[in-house]
Amino acid sequence: MANLHDIVQWCNQTLKANEFKDYAPNGLQIEGKAEVNKIVCAVTASEDAIDAAIAEKADALLVHHGYFWKGEAYPITGMRGNRIKKFIQNNISLIAYHLPLDAHPSLGNNVAIADLIGLQNLEALDPSEKHPIGNIAYLDQPLSPEQFKAKLQSIFNFGIIHLPCDKTSIQKVGFCTGGAQDFIAKAASENCDAYISGEVSERTFYEAKELGVHYFACGHHATERYGVQRLANALANQFMIEAVYFELNNPI
Template identity: 85%
Template sequence: MANLYDIVQWCNQTLKANEFKDYAPNGLQIEGKREVHKIVCAVTASETAIDAAIAQQADALLVHHGYFWKGEAYPITGMRGNRIKKLIQNNISLIAYHLPLDAHPDLGNNAAIAELIDLQNLEALDPAEKHSIGNIAYLSNPMSPAEFKAKLQGIFDFDIIHLQCDKTTIQKVGFCTGGAQDFINKAAQQNCDAYISGEISERTFYEAKELGVHYFACGHHATERYGVQRLAKAIAHQFDIETEYFELNNPI
């Protein structure tokens, strides 16, 4: 058993959450019971993830995508109201970390996919950022675009979209998980051969060709499965409590 507020404080300090300007609040979003025996983690605080937390008798739900995003309507009604009502009725806390969990050098989504892809010598995608939410790294052995796509396909189990440019070899790779397709411009400025993110936009088709950067859309959910699992594992080790990952394979 651990104290909810000790867990949140430890996460805030570990992820340096207060140093990020984010699109939603990081940390404790909905307060449940003080004593925490079990945490369920998931990428997104969907109703299905909440139902899984209830079924597993969890005391807290830890996610990458929580609630209260900038630009959302204030009233807690409809779909969001239903989700929040379930959490409150079952006394389950909601803990969410967005950009801090992308950027963390060990626990973050970007760090995780760098290891999965076997990318070496990580650098900041944007050196001007205090905590870069994107990275650059290098393949030990250069690959053809087709070989690289096949490698990514095997890792993410996702129908990867590859937007091609004229480069025949890939070694220097920029990447930022989730919906960071527009960072392809930063990758081009850093002379990357390829750029990886989760989602894709219509404009990305033209940008990849004109900027000279191969673009690989590997799935928003698929690229962001890892940070919450790493953070949950770290929490379990730090506080000696049970954690479990809930997977809902979102095809987007």
Template identity: 75%
Template sequence: MAKLHEIIQWCDQTLKSHEFKDYAPNGLQIEGKPEIGRILCAVTASQDAIEAAIAQGADLLLVHHGYFWKGEPYPITGMRGKRIKSLIQHDISLVGYHLPLDSHPTLGNNAAIADILALENIEALDPAERNPIGNIGYLKTAMSAEDFKQYVSERLNFSAIHLPAEKTSIQKVAYCTGGAQDFIGKAAAQNCDAYISGEVSERTFYEAKELNVHYYACGHHATERYGIQRLAKAISEQFDIEYSYFELNNPI
């Protein structure tokens, strides 16, 4: 067993969560029992993930997408009310880390993408950021746009959507997981051959063509299922407690 407040303190320090201006609170969002013996991690704190935490006897649900996002209504009712009620009734803590988990150089979602795609010589997508939430890496050997589509689809287990550009080969690759399609302009400014994110917008088709950067939409969920597992594993090793991962294959 480990103390909840010690886990939160360690996570906050490790991820430097205080250094981020985020869209939702990072860290402890709903407080449950003070002693933690088992963690369930998931990308999103959905009702399915909560039911899995209850079924597995988890004391803490660790997620990338938690609650209390900016712009959400204040009343705890409806779908969100049911979720929060389920957590409180079973004394399960909800802990979420968003941008700090995207950014972390070894535990983060972007770090995982670089490892999975075997990208080398990693640098910041935006050099002005203190803690970059997007990165650039290089393929050891250049690929055609179609070969790269097949490569990322296989490695990330997601059928990538490719929005083409004129460049005939890809080696310098920018990437930022989740819903960061609008960073394609930063990729163009850094003269990248391709840019990877999770989601895609109608406007992205034209931006890829006109900015001459191949865009690959590889799934919001699919690109962000790695960081939370890395964080849960690190907590497990630090505090000698059990963890498991809940996968609900979201096609978006």
């Protein structure tokens, strides 16, 4: 059993959470019981994830997408009120890390998908960033766009959307998990052959074609399953607590 605030402090320090300008607070968002024996991790703090934490008799829910996003209304009512009520009634903490969990060089979403795809020699997608949110890396051997799409399909088990350009070979790949489709321009400026993110916009079709970068939308949820699991497993080893992953497949 571990102290909640020791766990949060370790995460904050490990992920360098205070060095990011983010869209929501990173760290402890809802405070529950002081001692933690078991955590459930999930991509998003949905009601299903909260119910899973309750069913598992967990003391905390660790997620990538938490609450209190910039621009949201302040009142704790409706869907969000119902979710927060469940945390409080069951004395369960909510711990969330957004951009720090994308960027971490060993626990993060980006490095996790690089490992899965077999991309090597990671570089920053934007060299001006202190903690790069996106990355560039390389395949050992070049692949055709069709071969690369098939590879991604087998890894993410997602209906990959490929927006093509004229290039016939892919080796240098830019990537940023989640909803980072607009970083395709950065990938083009770094002469990437392809760029991977989770979601896609109408404009992305034209950008891929005109910028000369193959774009692959691999799913917002599908590309961000991995950081919370790596972080939860690190916490389990560091604090000798139990960690369980909850998966609710989101087709977006």
